[in-house]
Amino acid sequence: MSKITQLKSLITLLNEFKMIGATNQHGVTRCVYDEHWILAQKKYAEIARNYGLYPFVDNMGNVYASTSKDINKQPVILTGSHIDTVINGGSLDGTYGVLSSLTSLGELVQQHGTPKVPIVSVSFSEEEGSRFDATFTGSRYLTNQFDESILSLADNKGVVFETARQLAVTELQHEMPIQEYWNIGKYLELHIEQGPILEQTSQNIGIVTGIVGQKRAQIKIVGQANHAGTTPMNMRHDALRQAIELISNIHECLDDVADLRYTIGQFDVLPNVSNVVPGEVTFSLDMRQLNQDILEKYFAQVENIVHQYQGTIEPTTNVKSTKMSDELQKILVAATEDHELTYTSLPSGAGHDAQVISYKIPTGMIFVPSIDGVSHSPLEQTQDDDLLNGQHVLKKALYKLAY
Incomplete structure (x- = not known):
């Protein structure tokens, strides 16, 4: 384990990543394989190293940070979200889950040492489909659901997906090793709700029952x-x-x-x-x-x-619709109650990487309130206390699963 530097707060990290791809309209545009995307993935890996974690990348450009250097001995617990955004979108969609997972791993290792079950944070390459006419390419690749025909798609400037992928992954390889073919036992994703229910019902946490x-x-x-x-x-x-x-x-x-x-x-x-x-x-x-x-x-x-x-x-x-793991829902409820937070169970009306992954792997998902239910917009916001509440629940659930 490398030396751990002082951990930055989740809110500090979110503010830093908000500037990567910032637009004149106060939003964020960070599309898969573009210059801002590459900068964000490199920064994620740098933070991981500073936290004593082990970053690596796969051939789709998904970047990971593991609590253990060797993750081939047993199925790992995976947690994270996607780093790309919609055009002129908000700064929390996806990025909040990515940085919450990274922060949680850094804090867990600092406070409790190496877990019995390896935990891996993931910054998925793409979920939104903002550059190429394809969505969830990062999580589909990881779970062997990727359609090879996507490689020939072109963006609105004529750049082909495969060309952009090769250039971006090659650049990331200079920063970290490539690793493929490892087993995932469970997946947890933390996300803003992107809807009004939690705020209107004054609930701190949403435990997702399924995705439409x-x-x-x-x-x-x-x-x-x-x-x-x-x-x-x-x-x-x-x-x-x-x-x-x-x-x-x-x-x-x-x-x-x-x-x-x-x-x-x-x-x-x-x-x-x-x-x-x-x-x-x-x-x-x-x-x-x-x-x-x-x-x-x-x-x-x-x-x-x-x-x-x-x-x-x-x-x-x-x-197709999917249901979240009953076992993981119970663990998330227990983690929420440990922090004396209010919660409700609800389905997700939006698609997420958790949906793709749940077809193959037991999956759980946590929501925190969105102010006025707004997302995919520069007006996308969540109160800092709610952001921290979600990260605390994720961290507690990971502790229950891995230590």
Whole structure:
């Protein structure tokens, strides 16, 4: 074990990382493999070394910090989140979980020595899909769920994923060794809620019970573009009018389904000029539900409604819902009670690395309140006390699992 330097506070670290990729709009842009991302991953590894931990990187650019140099003897406990952000996003989404895990490991080793079960903090390379049209590539790679076709994707400047990956990982290799092929026994992730429930119910901690399934699609209605002044109303094939009626029927179908959340967030009209009858409309649909059967049932009903309007519906995302480990939920509850904090159990309406990992490995997840429920925005905030509460619960849970 290398010499441990003075540990920085979690809040200090969050403020330092907030500056890596800071934008003029008071947000943060740190996309996978860009210069700010590389700087953040290097800084994470530097802090790990200062804390007496052992940093390493894999071939996807996930960076790790372990309490033990040899992690091949038994399954480890993994904890962390993702280091990338959305464009002009907040400073806490992902980064809070990364730095809380690193801080917890540093404090545990300083206070209790090397754990019986190795603990590994992870700074996942990517989760948001902000640069390439692919999400969760870091956690998918780690758990052997990575789709090789992603390697050929290009960003909006024409840079190919594989080229960017090779350059970034090569640079990180100068700072730390590459390591692959080790076993994970359990995974814990700490995250801001990104919603209003904990704040509105005055709860310190959220114990996540599961993560919703997601189905997304692009829906298209084709009519006939025509002259706005010479085409009689009863002879028009107005795609926009049909789309409005279709959307009204989707609302009627889905509005009263318990615990279902759906959003129509993108809307494109062609030719989109004031004096032409709309000839084509495309809009998005995002549906989320913890009960996968209910999600599938109502997505099928939407498909039927679309076909009644002679429209087409093209699925673009299909992520299955997942439940968190009962055992880890109990440990997280006990850790919360040890700190005399209030808590509630709730599902996550957003996707997380924990969702991908839970398909293969027992997983637990902790939420802390988000001010006004805002996230993916420069206005994303959480009170310092709440941030520290979450880190204390994570640290206590790791202690219970590893010491």
